[in-house]
Amino acid sequence: MVYTPPEPLPSGPLIEAEKKVNGFIVDSAVFVIDKLYEGRDYPRFYALETIARVPYFSFLSVLHLYESFGWWRRADYLKVHFAETMNEYHHLLIMEAMGGADSFKDRFFAQHVAVVYFWVAVLIYMVSPRMAYNLSEQVEEHAYATYDDFLKKNEEELKQTPACGVAVSYFQLGDLYLFDEFQTNVYDGLNKATNEEVRRPKIKTMYDVIENVRNDELEHVKTMNFCQKPGNLLRANSSIRAQRKAREICDGIVENDGEEEEEDVREECDLVVASEQDAEGEKSCEGVLDCIVKGFEERTISNSTVTDNTEMISNREEKREDTKKA
């Protein structure tokens, strides 16, 4: 299964150049890793997982920096990228449990590349988030293809090897809140309405483990791809779910028009109106300068939305009072 983006990404000479540079970085890194770890699958996966999770650290660091300066605040990006780092962290634990980090030489190489890659990703993300997300998409695509190939070549052996404990506890026994947060096929993931089932892996053998690690990489590819489209805003599944639930409460009130409403339900409905201000005036950010400019614009829009919502809520309160008196 190879992921095909639902819509083509924007193109142009600059975007094509960015992709080529990214392709060169990824191909060079893959060439070196494949040579150094030739014939040693788990150490190679350990190196991949150590390096592939680093861009999420970079995204989180830059987003926190923007927020600290008050330029740009995007809680949902922080939530989703953090969920992705925790997912990659568990992939790393799995590879360590399979002996991938046993050699000092392997750890030394992977960790030092990770430090350099962190700063490269920070710089690229500040200049062009689109390019940084594309770089990460290419890295995640490579991770997906690597695990897919490994599954095909070692199916029999993997199906006879019991799963490592850390994989069972992560995919099956643990709290899956953060796991659900980066899934793209449920809860209107990536702003699409879908009704697919929530992903709940069953882990018995190492085949199940690697298959789910591979499927996680595909979720990362989709998210990184989505983030490159101008104007797209990444929403966390938990935020979408909360908003949808709240809207259902409001819709219930609309249907019951004319009947007396319960106090707590009405309050929740008012909260929905107020919370939707978060979605007003939201913009994607195309780099550090853009974030500063949009951050200032957004504050102005957000303040006026608060005023509008407050007026709307007090008007509705007055109407309710009038209805009661009548």
Ligand SMILES: [Fe+2]
């Ligand atoms: Fe991974």
Ligand SMILES: [Fe+2]
């Ligand atoms: Fe990944």
